[in-house]
Amino acid sequence: MYDSIIIGSGPAGLTAAIYNARADMKVLCIEGATPGGQLMLTTEVENYPGFPEGITGPDMMQLFRKQAERFGTEYVTKNVTAVDFSGDIKKVMVGDDIYETKTVTIATGSNAKWLGVPGEKEFQSKGVSACATCDGFFFRGKEVAIIGGGDTAMEEALFLTKFATKVTVLVRKEELKASKIMQDRAIEHEKIEFLWNTEVKEYMGTEKLEKLKLWNNKTNEESELEVQGTFVAIGHTPATEIFKGKLEMDDVGYVLRKENSMTSITGVFTAGDVHDHRYMQAVTAAGMGCQAAIDAERWLEENHGKFE
Numbered sequence: 132m133y134d135s136i137i138i139g140s141g142p143a144g145l146t147a148a149i150y151n152a153r154a155d156m157k158v159l160c161i162e163g164a165t166p167g168g169q170l171m172l173t174t175e176v177e178n179y180p181g182f183p184e185g186i187t188g189p190d191m192m193q194l195f196r197k198q199a200e201r202f203g204t205e206y207v208t209k210n211v212t213a214v215d216f217s218g219d220i221k222k223v224m225v226g227d228d229i230y231e232t233k234t235v236t237i238a239t240g241s242n243a244k245w246l247g248v249p250g251e252k253e254f255q256s257k258g259v260s261a262c263a264t265c266d267g268f269f270f271r272g273k274e275v276a277i278i279g280g281g282d283t284a285m286e287e288a289l290f291l292t293k294f295a296t297k298v299t300v301l302v303r304k305e306e307l308k309a310s311k312i313m314q315d316r317a318i319e320h321e322k323i324e325f326l327w328n329t330e331v332k333e334y335m336g337t338e339k340l341e342k343l344k345l346w347n348n349k350t351n352e353e354s355e356l357e358v359q360g361t362f363v364a365i366g367h368t369p370a371t372e373i374f375k376g377k378l379e380m381d382d383v384g385y386v387l388r389k390e391n392s393m394t395s396i397t398g399v400f401t402a403g404d405v406h407d408h409r410y411m412q413a414v415t416a417a418g419m420g421c422q423a424a425i426d427a428e429r430w431l432e433e434n435h436g437k438f439e
């Protein structure tokens with residue numbers, strides 16, 4: 132029987148593991164078949180405090196993992212296949228293996244949506260990104276494109292004007308989905324240009340991204356746009372399939388916090404991008420992992436009678 136099972140091994144999950152293991156709890160981190168979360172797809176992380184020279188995403192996650200291991204965290208490198216939160220003792224299934232625990236922290240993160248067109252994978256971290264806050268800095272003095280018409284796309288377009296000389300927003304419809312205030316700010320900005328009814332068909336370049344092949348879905352015309360960076364801002368999907376119907380989520384599937392970091396199920400906590408679609412940063416995810424771990428520890432202290 133574990134005191135704490137943590138599902139997920141990005142900054143949120145591993146920070147929760149560090150805190151719970153260091154508080155002398157028996158901790159299992161079920162890190163997934165491809166551990167480390169979204170940072171494993173990132174080359175340079177320059178905005179995580181404590182790394183003045185920057186660090187690569189994979190190197191950073193390796194350090195997080197080592198730190199949690201130092202205090203006794205155990206790992207299972209497979210995906211959770213089912214959960215049973217119906218009793219005081221929670222069950223977490225990995226295929227035929229059943230793990231029992233007094234508390235659970237859900238930190239399964241979210242995945243950026245991608246277009247799935249040629250060149251997208253190849254140029255990731257070589258000009259193609261899904262996070263302007265993370266990577267915008269690398270495009271100082273360059274021309275970039277943003278794909279999407281929602282609030283994220285507007286926010287990222289505005290953010291990128293700090294660095295880029297020109298930001299072209301590629302919108303597949305003739306209108307934006309973003310809130311009026313965000314639309315107005317972006318439309319009025321002198322560095323931002325909009326191309327409507329425009330879809331990206333291919334990312335092109337040799338070593339790095341150099342241009343986009345565009346298709347106008349109204350006129351059926353094809354064209355090319357020279358850019359050094361492209362930010363895909365078409366939304367995220369929280370990794371919550373296995374929790375559907377087991378606890379409260381919002382209408383797109385993000386896990387809701389009810390009391391501090393506890394979900395609608397007592398003894399089950401949540402942290403990071405699986406709950407948060409606003410900040411989506413390693414440092415905020417780690418902060419939430421710390422919250423969940425402290426809440427889990429205090430909850431267990433107050434409710435240890437349930438398990439005697």
Ligand code: NDP
Binds near residue numbers: 286
């Ligand atoms: P949204 O789902 O709101 O918007 C996604 C956008 O991407 C839409 O314009 C959509 O187009 C477009 N899109 C989706 N798929 C494709 C595709 N395959 N090709 C081209 N375009 C595509 O996601 P966001 O990430 O923008 O926002 C998520 C939530 O977070 C929203 O509720 C938003 O309001 C909120 N948010 C709020 C902020 C704020 O208040 N400051 C900042 C950021 C986010 P279409 O319209 O055609 O479907």
